[in-house]
Amino acid sequence: MTEPLLKVENLRIELKLRDGVAPVIDDLSFELMPGESLSFVGESGCGKSMTALAIMGLLPEGIGRIASGKLIFDGEDLTTASEARLRQIRGNEISMIFQEPMTSLNPVITVGEQIAEVLRTHQGLSRKAAWDQAAELLDAVRIPNPRSRVSDYPFQMSGGQRQRVMIAIALACKPKILIADEPTTALDVTVQAQIFDLLRDLRAQTGTSIIMITHDMGAVAEMAERMIVMYAGRKAEIGPVDQIIDHARHPYTQGLISCVPHIMSDLTETREELTEVPGIVPSLREFGRDQCLFASRCKYRSGECLQHRPPAKGFGNGQISDCWHAEAL
Amino acid sequence: MSETENKPLLDVENLTVRFEVSRGGSWGKRSYLYAVDDVSFTVKRGETLAVVGESGSGKTTTALAVARLVPAYEGAVKVGGTDILGLEGEALRKARQRVQFIFQDPYSSLNPRQRAEAIVREPLDSLSTKSEAEKQEIVDRLFAAVGLRKEQQRLFPHQFSGGQRQRIGIARALATQPELIICDEPVSALDVAVQAQILNLLRRLQAEFGLTYLFISHDLGVVQHMCDSIAVMYMGKVVEHADRLSLFNNPLHPYTAALLSAVPSVDRARREATRRILIPGDPPDPVNMPKGCRFASRCPVAEARCRESAPDLRDVGGGHRVACHLVDERAVSPLAALT
Numbered sequence: 160m161t162e163p164l165l166k167v168e169n170l171r172i173e174l175k176l177r178d179g180v181a182p183v184i185d186d187l188s189f190e191l192m193p194g195e196s197l198s199f200v201g202e203s204g205c206g207k208s209m210t211a212l213a214i215m216g217l218l219p220e221g222i223g224r225i226a227s228g229k230l231i232f233d234g235e236d237l238t239t240a241s242e243a244r245l246r247q248i249r250g251n252e253i254s255m256i257f258q259e260p261m262t263s264l265n266p267v268i269t270v271g272e273q274i275a276e277v278l279r280t281h282q283g284l285s286r287k288a289a290w291d292q293a294a295e296l297l298d299a300v301r302i303p304n305p306r307s308r309v310s311d312y313p314f315q316m317s318g319g320q321r322q323r324v325m326i327a328i329a330l331a332c333k334p335k336i337l338i339a340d341e342p343t344t345a346l347d348v349t350v351q352a353q354i355f356d357l358l359r360d361l362r363a364q365t366g367t368s369i370i371m372i373t374h375d376m377g378a379v380a381e382m383a384e385r386m387i388v389m390y391a392g393r394k395a396e397i398g399p400v401d402q403i404i405d406h407a408r409h410p411y412t413q414g415l416i417s418c419v420p421h422i423m424s425d426l427t428e429t430r431e432e433l434t435e436v437p438g439i440v441p442s443l444r445e446f447g448r449d450q451c452l453f454a455s456r457c458k459y460r461s462g463e464c465l466q467h468r469p470p471a472k473g474f475g476n477g478q479i480s481d482c483w484h485a486e487a488l
Numbered sequence: 489m490s491e492t493e494n495k496p497l498l499d500v501e502n503l504t505v506r507f508e509v510s511r512g513g514s515w516g517k518r519s520y521l522y523a524v525d526d527v528s529f530t531v532k533r534g535e536t537l538a539v540v541g542e543s544g545s546g547k548t549t550t551a552l553a554v555a556r557l558v559p560a561y562e563g564a565v566k567v568g569g570t571d572i573l574g575l576e577g578e579a580l581r582k583a584r585q586r587v588q589f590i591f592q593d594p595y596s597s598l599n600p601r602q603r604a605e606a607i608v609r610e611p612l613d614s615l616s617t618k619s620e621a622e623k624q625e626i627v628d629r630l631f632a633a634v635g636l637r638k639e640q641q642r643l644f645p646h647q648f649s650g651g652q653r654q655r656i657g658i659a660r661a662l663a664t665q666p667e668l669i670i671c672d673e674p675v676s677a678l679d680v681a682v683q684a685q686i687l688n689l690l691r692r693l694q695a696e697f698g699l700t701y702l703f704i705s706h707d708l709g710v711v712q713h714m715c716d717s718i719a720v721m722y723m724g725k726v727v728e729h730a731d732r733l734s735l736f737n738n739p740l741h742p743y744t745a746a747l748l749s750a751v752p753s754v755d756r757a758r759r760e761a762t763r764r765i766l767i768p769g770d771p772p773d774p775v776n777m778p779k780g781c782r783f784a785s786r787c788p789v790a791e792a793r794c795r796e797s798a799p800d801l802r803d804v805g806g807g808h809r810v811a812c813h814l815v816d817e818r819a820v821s822p823l824a825a826l827t
Contacts, residue, residue: 419683
């Protein structure tokens with residue numbers, strides 16, 4: 160059995176609020192294997208992006224901090240690493256694609272320079288060599304005419320092309336982990352399909368592990384091998400994607416799958432009401448209570464859900480659900 | 489009764505919307521961007537027509553033009569037989585009571601300094617002549633209909649969640665008892681679990697009040713669930729227009745097929761059965777449109793004639809209309825030859 164590339168152990172991240180602290184990530188543990196594709200799923204405000212920022216060492220300064228737990232990357236604990244060491248790792252061994260391709264590129268610098276900068280900093284390439292490789296990277300992410308497009312500014316590119324540039328920057332140093340935070344939410348479906356194809360091919364070629372953050376179960380099914388469903392800062396369910404879609408053991412996962420109208424291959428006249436998950440994600444003040452945080456929206460709620468945090472229950476093949484009623488579902 | 493039921497409530501004929509753009513070149517010469525180019529469709533009373541397409545396809549501009557929120561350049565928009573594009577003054581005010589709009593972003597489409605009840609009452613204040621007591625009664629009824637509590641009427645928009653704000657937006661759209669409601673991406677700004685609440689609400693209200701929806705969306709899953717018929721737009725043109733079953737079970741235009749095949753699916757069987765239809769490249773420059781079919785540059789089955797002349801939208805049987813040279817009366821997808 161190979162060693163996991165990234166091992167997260169009992170991670171707890173606290174955010175400072177006006178009245179005290181809230182655990183935005185509460186006792187999260189998972190492992191990522193080399194070359195594996197893992198997805199985080201959940202609504203906004205469930206801690207998906209916070210996990211990614213913690214791995215990158217980019218928690219908002221002065222507001223968020225890692226309160227306890229370990230982030231072991233390649234045998235090294237990132238929670239105790241110095242700022243200088245984190246700088247070496249960021250963009251080099253772990254890199255990230257952000258959600259908004261429109262706002263995460265610098266509008267006054269050419270895209271070639273934005274890619275070359277990474278290569279000069281981390282790999283010590285010369286100006287000329289870095290520029291040449293920037294063009295090659297644009298070609299690798301399938302931008303037509305890479306030689307002339309390297310000197311384009313972001314505004315001269317379409318949304319899909321900008322996201323490709325982001326991917327080129329993230330992949331410039333052949334990272335071991337690529338974190339994609341909602342990489343296609345701002346894009347059209349046909350462009351989304353192209354970006355997914357690109358990420359799949361690049362993963363096959365380079366063996367990079369991918370952590371994708373999304374709220375779209377369809378995207379998870381297309382892209383990932385395993386998924387972690389997050390709710391209110393806690394892991395609700397983890398396991399192989401197909402197994403969870405076939406039989407989810409957490410009511411929140413079931414809700415996420417069935418509340419979205421999925422496109423059907425053989426459409427008929429019948430149209431059933433969508434399953435609603437009533438209410439919304441609890442506010443940060445309620446995070447960290449010793450109860451099931453999903454209980455207020457759950458139709459299976461019983462007394463114990465409100466009294467204690469549910470224990471993790473295993474179902475074979477690495478499927479684990481944190482629900483008092485997991486066996487009955 | 490059946491006579492009025494079968495008549496379309498909304499009849500859009502040859503609608504064109506153009507914007508003036510300044511582009512280099514010789515000065516004094518104007519160029520125009522045709523955001524909506526000669527678009528026609530009808531919506532039957534009590535039904536939902538979805539307009540789908542990618543960003544830049546002109547779907548939102550179409551919706552805005554139908555609501556007279558952007559000026560149309562040519563064409564007619566008939567609501568119950570009267571063309572509303574030529575109306576002015578009092579007649580336009582009357583027409584606005586019949587056509588209301590639900591906006592995409594519930595965060596920016598509600599006035600942050602007004603209380604929820606004032607927001608919902610505003611269309612009544614400006615478009616009707618009802619008394620204060622009547623207005624209050626209507627507001628009370630609407631709050632109940634969209635699933636908000638009476639005491640929430642006094643709150644301001646920032647005290648509501650995204651889903652609740654969209655409910656306020658829906659209540660506002662219902663205030664003047666409109667016949668046609670234009671929903672412009674009503675759920676795309678909401679969290680997935682909240683989307684279902686709003687979609688179910690829209691369908692319930694449609695059944696209750698006999699509403700007709702013009703539903704703009706880019707999410708084909710949502711469209712498949714909500715609509716009775718669909719118009720697919722590409723670069724300002726309707727490329728395919730059919731009822732729900734024909735369009736999803738037998739998409740004829742290559743663009744529609746590509747769009748459908750790009751939607752990620754949780755259903756493993758469907759994932760394995762659908763072959764991704766790749767449409768490489770980007771759409772053409774909207775200011776200098778090609779003279780032939782606008783999709784030809786990305787179409788996997790384009791022929792020489794596709795680049796020469798633009799295809800018309802024509803009926804290939806059973807009301808299934810498609811704008812493609814390669815589709816004939818047998819209604820067989822031109823992509824079928826590829827497999």
